[in-house]
Amino acid sequence: MNKSPLQLHIPEPKARPGTPADFSGLRIPAAGATRRPPADANESEMRDMPYGLIRVLDEQGRAVGDWNPQLPPERLREGLRHMLLTRAFDERMVKQQRVGKTSFYIKCTGEEAVAVAQAYALEPSDMLFPAYRQQGLLIARGWSMVDMMCQVFNNTKDRLKGRQLPIMYSVPEVGFFSISGNLATQFPQAVGWAMASAYKNDTRIAAAWVGDGTTAEADFHHALVFATVYCAPVILNVVNNQWAISTFQGIAGGEHTTFAARAIGYGLPGLRVDGNDFLAVYAATRWAAERARRNLGATLIELYTYRAAAHSTSDDPTAYRPDDEWKKWPLGDPIERLKKHLIGIGEWSEPRHAALAQEAEEQVKAALKEAESYGTLGTPPDRPESMFDDVFKELPPHLQRQRARMREGN
Amino acid sequence: MARMNMVQALNSAMDVMLARRPEVVVFGEDVGYFGGVFRCTANLQKRYGRTRVFDAPIAEGGILGTALGMGVYGLRPVVEIQFADYIYPAYDQLVSEAARLRHRSAGGFTAPITVRTPCGGGIFGGQTHSQSPEAVFTHVCGLKTVIPSNPYDAKGLLISAIEDDDPVIFFEPKRIYNGPFDGHHDRPLTPWAKHELSEVPEDYYTVPLGKAKVVRPGRDATVLAYGTMVHVSLAAVAESGVDAEVIDLRSLVPLDEETIAESVNRTGRCVIVHEATRTSGFGAELSAVVQENCFWRLEAPVERVTGWDTPYPHAFEWDYFPGPARVARALKKVMEA
Ligand SMILES: Cc1ncc(C[n+]2csc(CCOP(=O)(O)OP(=O)(O)O)c2C)c(N)n1
Ligand SMILES: [Mg+2]
Numbered sequence: 001m002n003k004s005p006l007q008l009h010i011p012e013p014k015a016r017p018g019t020p021a022d023f024s025g026l027r028i029p030a031a032g033a034t035r036r037p038p039a040d041a042n043e044s045e046m047r048d049m050p051y052g053l054i055r056v057l058d059e060q061g062r063a064v065g066d067w068n069p070q071l072p073p074e075r076l077r078e079g080l081r082h083m084l085l086t087r088a089f090d091e092r093m094v095k096q097q098r099v100g101k102t103s104f105y106i107k108c109t110g111e112e113a114v115a116v117a118q119a120y121a122l123e124p125s126d127m128l129f130p131a132y133r134q135q136g137l138l139i140a141r142g143w144s145m146v147d148m149m150c151q152v153f154n155n156t157k158d159r160l161k162g163r164q165l166p167i168m169y170s171v172p173e174v175g176f177f178s179i180s181g182n183l184a185t186q187f188p189q190a191v192g193w194a195m196a197s198a199y200k201n202d203t204r205i206a207a208a209w210v211g212d213g214t215t216a217e218a219d220f221h222h223a224l225v226f227a228t229v230y231c232a233p234v235i236l237n238v239v240n241n242q243w244a245i246s247t248f249q250g251i252a253g254g255e256h257t258t259f260a261a262r263a264i265g266y267g268l269p270g271l272r273v274d275g276n277d278f279l280a281v282y283a284a285t286r287w288a289a290e291r292a293r294r295n296l297g298a299t300l301i302e303l304y305t306y307r308a309a310a311h312s313t314s315d316d317p318t319a320y321r322p323d324d325e326w327k328k329w330p331l332g333d334p335i336e337r338l339k340k341h342l343i344g345i346g347e348w349s350e351p352r353h354a355a356l357a358q359e360a361e362e363q364v365k366a367a368l369k370e371a372e373s374y375g376t377l378g379t380p381p382d383r384p385e386s387m388f389d390d391v392f393k394e395l396p397p398h399l400q401r402q403r404a405r406m407r408e409g410n
Numbered sequence: 411m412a413r414m415n416m417v418q419a420l421n422s423a424m425d426v427m428l429a430r431r432p433e434v435v436v437f438g439e440d441v442g443y444f445g446g447v448f449r450c451t452a453n454l455q456k457r458y459g460r461t462r463v464f465d466a467p468i469a470e471g472g473i474l475g476t477a478l479g480m481g482v483y484g485l486r487p488v489v490e491i492q493f494a495d496y497i498y499p500a501y502d503q504l505v506s507e508a509a510r511l512r513h514r515s516a517g518g519f520t521a522p523i524t525v526r527t528p529c530g531g532g533i534f535g536g537q538t539h540s541q542s543p544e545a546v547f548t549h550v551c552g553l554k555t556v557i558p559s560n561p562y563d564a565k566g567l568l569i570s571a572i573e574d575d576d577p578v579i580f581f582e583p584k585r586i587y588n589g590p591f592d593g594h595h596d597r598p599l600t601p602w603a604k605h606e607l608s609e610v611p612e613d614y615y616t617v618p619l620g621k622a623k624v625v626r627p628g629r630d631a632t633v634l635a636y637g638t639m640v641h642v643s644l645a646a647v648a649e650s651g652v653d654a655e656v657i658d659l660r661s662l663v664p665l666d667e668e669t670i671a672e673s674v675n676r677t678g679r680c681v682i683v684h685e686a687t688r689t690s691g692f693g694a695e696l697s698a699v700v701q702e703n704c705f706w707r708l709e710a711p712v713e714r715v716t717g718w719d720t721p722y723p724h725a726f727e728w729d730y731f732p733g734p735a736r737v738a739r740a741l742k743k744v745m746e747a
Contacts, residue, residue: 127483160516170515177482178515182506188472189507192479192487199435199461199485206479218499222472229467390513391552393520393575396620396664 011250017318021328028330031058031277032065039290043269050260050270053304056279061340069283073347076338079120079278080353083112083335084360086136089145090309092364093152097313101376102152104166108133110308110326113278113334114209114239116140121285122207122235127197129177129190129208132167133239141174145367155375161389162381184210184217187236191226191298194234198295205292207235207285213244215259216252224266227298234298235288238262239275241307246320260302268298275305276334279341304331414610415602416587419561420450420526423568424488426614428458431486434572436463438473438490438526447492448528448587470496474503474525478511481521488572494529494581495541508577509552523577526568528584529557530638530685531722532595532731540722542637542686547579548662548695554619555662557581559640560590560607563660566617574619583637583685591638592645593733620664624673628655631679631744634670634696636660639683639732646737652745654681662692670696671703678709679744683737688716710747713740 014022034052037045056068071079090107097105108115115136122128128137138148150157152166160170170178177193180186190208197204210220215238227234238259242249249259263270269291273284281303288299308326310317317323342348375381388395388403395403414422427434436451442465445452455463466473470491477487491497497504504525512520531540547555556571556578558564564582571578585591589599602608626644631654635643640658647654655673659666674680680700682693693714700712715732722730 129479159518160514163516164514168514170518172515172518178511178519180507180514182502185475185503185507188475188503189479189482192476192481193483194479195476196480196483196485199480200483218469218471219475219503222469222475225467225469226472226476390517392554393512397667398664 011248011255013248013250013321015322015325017320017322019322021322021325023328023330026330029053029055031055034067036066036287039287040294040296043267046269047264050258050263050272050302053272053274054280054284055274055277056283057277057337057341061337061344063279063341067280067283069279069286071279071282073342073345075120076278076342077348079116080335080338080342081356081360082116082136082140083338084357085363086112086116086139087335088360088364089135089139092368093149094313096152096376101372102166103377104313105152106132106167106312107309108135110329110333111239111241111275111305112136113281113338114275114303114305117278117281118207118237118285121282122289123204125175125204127175127177127190127193127204127206129186129193129206130179131183131186131209131211131214131239132179133211134209135167135169138169138171138174138176141176143171143174143176145364146371149367149371150374153371153374153376153379154381155371155379156381157374158381161386163387183214184219187219187223188226190234190236191223191232194232195226195230198233203293205233205235205289207237209237209239211244212238212240212242212249212254212259213247213252215262224262224268224300228266228268231295231297233292233295235285235292236298236300238300238302239305240302241305243307243311243321245311245315258302260300263300268300270300270302272302272304274331275303276331276337278334278338306331411609412612413603413608414561415589415608416561416564416582417448417450419565419610420568420582421452421454422610422612423565423572424451424454425457427488427569427572428454428462430614433484433486434462434488435480435485436488437466439466439468439492441465441490446490448584450526451490470500471503474500474508474523477523478503478508478521481523482519486522486572488524488526491525491527493539494527494543495538497527497543504547504553504577504579505550509550512576513552520575521577522575524568524571524580525578526580526582529581530583530585531727532585532591532638534724534727535722536724537721542581542684542717544581544662545686545690545692548692552576553663554578555581556619556660557583557637557662558660559583559586559637559658560605561602561610562607563617565610566615567619567660569614570616570619573616578619581637585638586641590641593642593731594645595728617660619661620666622660622666622669623658624655624669625658626654626656628653628677630654630677631681631741632657632673632677633681633683633737633741634659635683636662637685639685642732642734643683643737646734646741649734650738650741652741654741665699667699667703670699674700674704675707678707680704680708681713681715681737681740681744683715683732685717685732687719688714689719691716710744713744715740
């Protein structure tokens, strides 16, 4: 009997500050290499999929393989525009935080393709249950940037009346569910919403997002169990951007397998997608949406990407990872890659791109000017006693009494 | 009218609401085909079909998480947590999500969920089938907390809870499912059939949330109780000979402070009874309410009779359970002060 001493394993990323970025261990299949099963394929015949990586754009920017969604160039240019808008929006808002006009902001830099391409792959009436890094969904659905900024500023036009942390948007008008500060809670909620849609014999489906770190939460498991049991029409997305604040994805259990492979144990199809490849993200999401709409149930999609910016404005990633790691990410930048593709097929040019980027800047600037005219952090969004509204539908006596006391100052 | 015990009354409430409103769905562990381990959902699946009354995986957090999503899309889920002792895995979905969704979305999204769950001991359930965690929920803004003490109220309050547009936690004292248990565990249980409040209309009616009920008028002291403890308190009053008023709170949030204040200001003495543990129990809140509203009329310190601050011990249930003798002693104490 072997009685040598046991050793506790604590996962550790390959590179830390002061050491060079090291992505040598990543196995990245060539674009087009991962097969495309028919959307109605049986789950048991797709168990290789979570270990592949769906990629359409190759190193030269060509669209290759069965997953090429054959989107018309106008649609791709629109995709570029929405990604550029999202990036410009993020840059501006971080600056606002630096000068004290908001307390907090979260960028999605490097992950823009996830939200924008996924929004395109869904119908406008489909319901979205996002985490806090999918602002691109709102931008791609054409929601007002002024309205988003007003929430970030907690100003007089903040639709959430100063109740929520900046960026915790809630926009029922475009099917964007109220973002929670508690990680993962939206995952089973999306499944419940989808079950309701099926219960009503409706045609709408739901989609939800969590990060790699968040997959460790029990609610992740709850979502997959309920989704498989009730065959819920939902797309469950894991945005694996390699980091959860300061912990690398190995701490969430990503060291020995993929997050997409979690699906296998639940009997759900799991797809792993190059998250910086606009075409691949679109195609995979479209595939999952088709399955859901055909009553074939849920799909788990891992979007393999990299969080190029800090976790939030409260974070300094140079304390835990090499500061140039984001530049070394082997799957590149989603905007650059789509641009290269469009130029390659003769549908785009550097000058046109520069002009579009400029236009995005101007649009964000104009939105900012308007939003700021309604106030920034420190401008009361409403009377303080409005905090008593919406705790319940009707104000019960104890809250009436507390509100009166607040008015009287005791 | 029909004679119903608590289980039948609760079943009837869900039956009525399933029939009236297509957006009502009922689910939970063992709730569907089998009809619930306490039989509260018996025959409902047969009557309304599998998509309206169904079994859920053993994942309380998942039950509440999916219920919330259903609520957002216009359903009115009535979920059962098999025992209140197992509600904790769902705590985050209740506290951080269901309770706050309306507020955090400024009314943009809401989820009218009713959570039914059996609570309380005295059934040889040991520490994992006996808890009364109501105070853990009354402390959460945005949740309503209801505890009935008889079949008539149980049905009327459950219908109100289902119709309410805010999340409601509906505690069912399991010791009184079959009869108005008064704490005398050594005597045979009187079945509900002998009690006037087992006369329950078969059709729709409501008992409003947030309204207490004086179940025994009295002049010399006020007993505040809910659930099983209403019956224990009535027995204690009868046995002590004190002419005490007994108030069944029925709903803890919202709380009927008016009825409490009116009574205690009249009697000048107050005993608070609950089965849950003492420290930070709902009795502490009640005691504060009495102090704030009745201080100048109080003739004696407020007394609390509660479960002890220990887990519910299997072999010593009746040493733990705040029975009529303890309540009677507290009544004597406030009278002698
Ligand atoms: C339940 C819960 N635990 C912890 C936190 C604090 N927290 C906020 S974001 C975060 C990291 C999440 O990482 P990941 O899921 O990978 O998403 P990413 O930020 O990379 O998009 C943590 C620990 C929280 N908000 N909620
Ligand atoms: Mg992450």
